[in-house]
Amino acid sequence: MPEKSSAPTLNDVAQAAGVSTATVSRFINSPEQLTESTRKKVKIAVNKLGYTPNFGARVMAAKRTNTIGAIIPTMENAIFARGLQAFQEELRQNGYTLLVASSSYRTDIEEEQIRSLVSRGADGLLLIGHERAPGVRRFLETQGVPALVAWTYDAAAALPSIGFDNRKSMRALVEEVLKMGHRRIGVISAATKANDRAQLRVLGVRDAMAAAGLDAENLPIVETTYGVDAGALAFERLMRENEWLTAIICGNDVLAVGAMTQARALGLRVPEDVSVTGFDDIELATIVEPALTTVHVPHRDMGSKAARMLIQIVEGKCRGKAVELDASIRLRGSLAPPKPPTGLKPE
Amino acid sequence: MPEKSSAPTLNDVAQAAGVSTATVSRFINSPEQLTESTRKKVKIAVNKLGYTPNFGARVMAAKRTNTIGAIIPTMENAIFARGLQAFQEELRQNGYTLLVASSSYRTDIEEEQIRSLVSRGADGLLLIGHERAPGVRRFLETQGVPALVAWTYDAAAALPSIGFDNRKSMRALVEEVLKMGHRRIGVISAATKANDRAQLRVLGVRDAMAAAGLDAENLPIVETTYGVDAGALAFERLMRENEWLTAIICGNDVLAVGAMTQARALGLRVPEDVSVTGFDDIELATIVEPALTTVHVPHRDMGSKAARMLIQIVEGKCRGKAVELDASIRLRGSLAPPKPPTGLKPE
DNA sequence: TTGTAAGCGTTATCAA
DNA sequence: TTGATAACGCTTACAA
Numbered sequence: 229m230p231e232k233s234s235a236p237t238l239n240d241v242a243q244a245a246g247v248s249t250a251t252v253s254r255f256i257n258s259p260e261q262l263t264e265s266t267r268k269k270v271k272i273a274v275n276k277l278g279y280t281p282n283f284g285a286r287v288m289a290a291k292r293t294n295t296i297g298a299i300i301p302t303m304e305n306a307i308f309a310r311g312l313q314a315f316q317e318e319l320r321q322n323g324y325t326l327l328v329a330s331s332s333y334r335t336d337i338e339e340e341q342i343r344s345l346v347s348r349g350a351d352g353l354l355l356i357g358h359e360r361a362p363g364v365r366r367f368l369e370t371q372g373v374p375a376l377v378a379w380t381y382d383a384a385a386a387l388p389s390i391g392f393d394n395r396k397s398m399r400a401l402v403e404e405v406l407k408m409g410h411r412r413i414g415v416i417s418a419a420t421k422a423n424d425r426a427q428l429r430v431l432g433v434r435d436a437m438a439a440a441g442l443d444a445e446n447l448p449i450v451e452t453t454y455g456v457d458a459g460a461l462a463f464e465r466l467m468r469e470n471e472w473l474t475a476i477i478c479g480n481d482v483l484a485v486g487a488m489t490q491a492r493a494l495g496l497r498v499p500e501d502v503s504v505t506g507f508d509d510i511e512l513a514t515i516v517e518p519a520l521t522t523v524h525v526p527h528r529d530m531g532s533k534a535a536r537m538l539i540q541i542v543e544g545k546c547r548g549k550a551v552e553l554d555a556s557i558r559l560r561g562s563l564a565p566p567k568p569p570t571g572l573k574p575e
Numbered sequence: 576m577p578e579k580s581s582a583p584t585l586n587d588v589a590q591a592a593g594v595s596t597a598t599v600s601r602f603i604n605s606p607e608q609l610t611e612s613t614r615k616k617v618k619i620a621v622n623k624l625g626y627t628p629n630f631g632a633r634v635m636a637a638k639r640t641n642t643i644g645a646i647i648p649t650m651e652n653a654i655f656a657r658g659l660q661a662f663q664e665e666l667r668q669n670g671y672t673l674l675v676a677s678s679s680y681r682t683d684i685e686e687e688q689i690r691s692l693v694s695r696g697a698d699g700l701l702l703i704g705h706e707r708a709p710g711v712r713r714f715l716e717t718q719g720v721p722a723l724v725a726w727t728y729d730a731a732a733a734l735p736s737i738g739f740d741n742r743k744s745m746r747a748l749v750e751e752v753l754k755m756g757h758r759r760i761g762v763i764s765a766a767t768k769a770n771d772r773a774q775l776r777v778l779g780v781r782d783a784m785a786a787a788g789l790d791a792e793n794l795p796i797v798e799t800t801y802g803v804d805a806g807a808l809a810f811e812r813l814m815r816e817n818e819w820l821t822a823i824i825c826g827n828d829v830l831a832v833g834a835m836t837q838a839r840a841l842g843l844r845v846p847e848d849v850s851v852t853g854f855d856d857i858e859l860a861t862i863v864e865p866a867l868t869t870v871h872v873p874h875r876d877m878g879s880k881a882a883r884m885l886i887q888i889v890e891g892k893c894r895g896k897a898v899e900l901d902a903s904i905r906l907r908g909s910l911a912p913p914k915p916p917t918g919l920k921p922e
Numbered sequence: 923t924t925g926t927a928a929g930c931g932t933t934a935t936c937a938a
Numbered sequence: 939t940t941g942a943t944a945a946c947g948c949t950t951a952c953a954a
Contacts, residue, residue: 235718237931248941253933263939278717283694284631285931288946303650303675304660313651316677320684325691328650328675330663337667344672347630348695370625371582456858485862511803515832517864584947595925600949610923632947635930925954930947938941 236277245273256281287349295325296538297345298354301333301423302454305482306510308356311378314531315354322539324351333454335360335422346373352542354378354534358385359424374548376538378530380425381552388541388548390534392555394425397523398432399439401505401557402477404521406440408565410475410503413437415449416462416487417479429479429507448473452483459486464494467502474502474566481506481513484520488562499564509558518561525555583624592620603628634696642672643885644692645701648680648770649801652829653857655703658725661878662701669886671698680801682707682769693720699889701725701881705732706771721895723885725877727772728899735888735895737881739902741772744870745779746786748852748904749824751868753787755912757822757850760784762796763809763834764826776826776854795820799830806833811841814849821849821913828853828860831867835909846911856905865908872902 242249247266254261255270262270273279287293296319300308316326327345331338338355342364345353353368353375365386368375377389405413415433418426430449437444448470452462459482467473478484484506491498498504498518506513506522513520530553540546589596594613601608602617609617620626634640643666647655663673674692678685685702689711692700700715700722712733715722724736752760762780765773777796784791795817799809806829814820825831831853835845843849845865853860853869860867877900887893 238933239931249932250934250941250943251939254940257933261939266939278714280690280694280714280718282635282931284634284696285946286694286933287631288629288635288948289931289933291933291946302660303663304653304656306651306653309651309656313649313677316650317679325688326676329673330660332664341672343627347627347633349629349631367625367627371627456862489862512859512862515803515836515859516862585949586947596948597925597927597950598923601924604949608923613924629947631932632930633949635932636947636949638930638949923954926952928949928951930949932946933944935944936942938939 235282236279237282238279241270241273241277241279244277245270293349293351294323295327295348295350296352296354296535296542297327297329297342297348297350299329299331299338299341299345300356301331303328303330305454306512307480307482307508308379310510311527311531311534314528315535316531318532318535319539322535324535324539333419333423339364343367346371352376352538354538355387356380357424358382358387358389359422374538374541376534376541376548378534380428381550382424383550383552385550388537388550390530390537390551390553392525392530392553394428395432395435397555397557398429398477398507399435400432401507401521401523402433402436403439404557404559405475405477405503405505405563406436406442408503408563410566411442412470412472412474412566413442413447413477414466414470414473414475415447415477415479416459416466416483417449417451418454418483419451426479433477454480454482456482456486456489459483460490460493461486463487463490467494467496475563476502476504478504478506481508481510481520481522484522484562485512485516488516488520498562500567503563503566505563513558514560516562521560521563522558523555524558526553529553582629583626584629585626588617588620588624588626591624592617630696640696640698641670642674642695642697643699643701643882643889644674644676644689644695644697646676646678646685646688646692647703648678650675650677652801653859654827654829654855655726657857658874658878658881661875662882663878665879665882666886669882671882671886680766680770686711690714693718699723699885701885702734703727704771705729705734705736706769721885721888723881723888723895725881727775728897729771730897730899732897735884735897737877737884737898737900739872739877739900741775742779742782744902744904745776745824745854746782747779748854748868748870749780749783750786751904751906752822752824752850752852752910753783753789755850755910757913758789759817759819759821759913760789760794760824761813761817761820761822762794762824762826763806763813763830764796764798765801765830766798773826780824801827801829803829803833803836806830807837807840808833810834810837814841814843822910823849823851825851825853828855828857828867828869831869831909832859832863835863835867845909847914850910850913852910860905860907863909868907868910869905870902871905873900876900
């Protein structure tokens with residue numbers, strides 16, 4: 229039981245071991261430089277006192293922290309979880325620690341978190357999406373902290389990025405929907421404000437519509453917050469305002485599951501009465517009944533590649549570029565051709 | 576474009592503004608002490624240089640960080656996500672920053688993360704479950720860093736905790752199952768090694784069995800890792816080895832969903848042929864068909880209460896105690912009475 | 923109201 | 939191989 233003393237310092241250990249602080253520091257950082265006997269002495273003192281280096285002091289003296297920070301919009305759902313887990317595992321294997329903060333999809337909080345992580349000595353940052361206030365990039369530049377953007381790919385953006393082409397992928401998915409014969413399409417999108425992924429996905433829908441000669445301008449679309457419930461409410465509204473829709477394209481799987489749930493609640497069968505598609509291919513997509521047609525995102529691959537790339541950048545071994553990963557379409561039960569015009573129905 | 580200069584320091588700002596470092600420090604920490612005019616001068620310099628305090632230096636000089644660390648077993652699923660989100664929101668409102676690390680359910684990694692967060696100056700720690708190496712508590716004690724355990728309640732444990740009684744809750748759930756007439760019960764549990772929640776839940780099942788005069792010793796039980804797939808595999812094994820089971824009690828909702836999926840794949844109807852129950856009541860529980868009978872855990876409430884309590888402890892306003900929250904049973908479609916003996920069946 | 927200067931706990935350079 | 943000692947960037951008495 230320690231009296232109430234504050235944490236032991238290098239100095240305490242040095243005194244206890246009868247050596248200088250420099251020697252203790254070496255014991256921590258490069259024990260091979262010490263004699264077997266001094267090493268033993270110091271070791272005993274360290275253990276007895278329960279010494280751990282003070283991080284702050286260490287950073288100040290050594291400049292490097294071996295810490296990477298990541299700021300994700302939310303921890304509350306699976307979208308970022310799997311990729312982040314892979315990111316963290318890869319970092320760990322390379323001797324880096326991951327610190328995570330979440331911004332609740334708010335740019336002001338994100339900025340605060342960026343400052344917080346940087347001032348805590350993060351050697352590099354993982355961010356989601358390209359959209360943020362211009363001051364942020366300047367800040368990162370003056371602080372000399374590199375950042376990598378994930379979950380979206382944009383060769384033209386200022387920051388290096390790793391991810392997939394949200395717009396192209398959504399277009400490809402909608403082209404499948406159109407190929408099946410759907411013409412009356414509605415969209416449930418996540419809030420597009422300050423969320424380039426959501427924006428690009430909507431653009432992808434419009435691309436496909438326009439290319440098929442359909443009216444991309446007057447696309448029925450409802451924007452909503454994140455969550456199964458939100459998806460359900462959005463579905464109801466969309467269908468009430470546009471009763472003739474045969475396919476609902478959702479900006480992500482969570483919204484899509486909400487839409488499917490609500491469809492059932494309204495007495496609509498999926499996919500017989502209405503088709504539903506998602507985006508992300510989270511685990512949930514294959515659990516629901518019918519399984520969700522969606523865009524498969526290589527979460528784990530993206531996470532570990534992001535880690536490797538960010539480490540390279542942090543260690544000055546490369547400058548960072550835009551890397552595009554493939555996002556493929558997964559056709560599953562929630563998408564089927566629309567009902568034939570009533571007159572033709574056998575029943 | 577800054578040349579390549581490293582981040583600006585207090586000194587740089589002081590020079591640029593033509594004041595002392597102390598004045599700049601005051602501008603950051605207690606601007607009201609300064610004259611309007613000096614405040615303006617300093618402000619301009621700070622903005623021009625894009626200055627942010629160096630956290631390490633600050634900690635060393637000031638001792639407090641306003642940072643709370645949390646270490647959770649995994650970020651990859653919803654179990655901890657919602658509570659943690661609430662935890663973070665409450666912290667933010669009180670001026671604290673949350674740093675999260677995940678241990679992949681490994682005590683060695685958890686210990687490493689504890690040291691990492693402590694040495695980074697965390698003022699307090701949120702941990703999950705009571706089970707960890709004895710050295711850890713000593714470490715926290717000598718470092719003077721308070722910790723609060725969540726997701727489980729244990730008045731006898733050394734650390735204060737906030738959560739529910741896993742054992743009692745599981746017992747209550749199984750009593751419902753027994754009340755419905757089930758006698759042939761199997762269990763799918765998460766790995767119980769170093770996971771007191773999992774252990775207690777299994778004990779809860781045995782409690783209920785024993786109280787009903789059933790054989791609690793020879794309970795068919797399969798332990799598995801976390802995940803829907805794992806739950807599916809475990810279900811198959813459990814049913815293969817014990818064909819006569821009518822109800823499967825799962826240690827958490829994710830395993831339960833896996834079990835339900837696999838039941839369907841094996842041609843078994845839920846709940847007609849076999850009942851399934853979960854634990855946690857994550858969102859998924861109400862999305863699956865049929866909805867999952869489970870133990871409802873007050874995730875958000877627990878998260879925000881944990882935050883308030885930990886802040887109290889950190890600020891020396893209370894010593895921390897064990898707080899028990901209610902976990903209630905949610906009866907849903909996945910649980911129904913067992914099929915009557917074949918002879919009585921109408922068909 | 924502002925400035926001076928002494929720490930805070932490390933690391934790293936130089937000598938010994 | 940080890941030991942002094944000067945940074946590192948900030949806060950905070952204390953002095954002016």
